[in-house]
Amino acid sequence: MTPRPQVHYTEVRGDQAEDALRVFLNALPALPGFLGAELLVSPAQPGLALVASRWAGQAPPLPLPAGARAWVFEVLEAR
Numbered sequence: 001m002t003p004r005p006q007v008h009y010t011e012v013r014g015d016q017a018e019d020a021l022r023v024f025l026n027a028l029p030a031l032p033g034f035l036g037a038e039l040l041v042s043p044a045q046p047g048l049a050l051v052a053s054r055w056a057g058q059a060p061p062l063p064l065p066a067g068a069r070a071w072v073f074e075v076l077e078a079r
Helices: 017-030
Strands: 007-011 034-041 048-056 069-074
Touching: 007 017, 017 034, 017 048
Parallel strands: none
Antiparallel strands: 007 048, 007 069, 034 048
């Protein structure tokens, strides 16, 4: 069976969150299975930044920034 695509979320909090995740984001395209990613912030949550990355199949081990939290989700349906 072919592995389901995955979405990987990486979260960093603090004054340098955007900078740390920008470096992380720029490293992702070189990894196998990378489909795309976005750096996200919310005006309602200052100091919180996320990278949502999409992968063809299982996401490879990712070089997480210091202090990052991460979650992986399998894609069940997409439109």
